[in-house]
Amino acid sequence: MKIQPQSVVALTYDLYTTDNGQEVFVEKATEEQPLVFLYGVGMMLPKFEENLSGLSAGDSYDFHLHAADAYGEKDENAFAELSVEMFKGMDLPEVGSVLPLQDNHGNQFRARVTNISDSAVNVDLNHPMAGQDLHFKGNILNVREATAxxxxxxxxxxxxxHSGH
Known part of the structure; x- marks a missing residue:
């Protein structure tokens, strides 16, 4: 069966980004712990799915996504200053740590701490992979029709x- 909307795909991948012209390994999904997802429902990056369309179990793939087609370019305005008052009663986070935050609409996101002063904790609201080109390599392990x-x-x-519930 070929990968198409409403199919469930299990695959392995090695993900790389490019840093100063060198490929840097980021993460992987193995045969023992594959990435399993419902294709075509918006869970994955659209261009990631586009590159897998029509592949079948046993096929391998190797493609690059430009930052704009992955997690977007880095937004230089996506920085915020959080008052140290927000952290009253707890330790201040460390530079480089990631804070789970929520906006006024209940949307959850993560912010990376970039600087700490006496009055504020500065955070970067960009996705950790914003501004980075991605390189995916892997194999399609299984393709099947999704259940109702x-x-x-x-x-x-x-x-x-079958879910593990």
């Missing part, structure tokens, strides 16, 4: 269609 339950829930329930 998976389609109703909008996500895959594992490589075999």
């Amino acid at each position: 339950e998976e389609l109703a829930h909008g996500h895959a329930h594992g490589a075999d269609g």
Whole structure:
């Protein structure tokens, strides 16, 4: 079966970014711990899915995504200053640490601490991979039709269609 909307895909990948012209390994999904997802429902980067369209189990892939097609370019305005008052009663975070935050609409996101002063904690609200080109290499392990339950829930329930609940 070929990868198409409403199919569940299990795959391995090695993900690299480029730093000063050198490829840097970021993370991977293995045969023992594959990435399993419902294709075509917006869970994955659109260009990631586009590059996998029509592949079948046993196929390998190797493609690059420009930053604009991945997590976007770095937004120089996506920085914020949080008052140290927000951290009253707890230790101040360290530079480089990631804070789980929530906006007024309940949307959750992560912010990386870039600087700490006596009055403020400065954070970068960009996705950690914003501004980076991505290189994916891997193999398609399995492609199957999604179950009615998976389609109703909008996500895959594992490589075999059964959730571990």
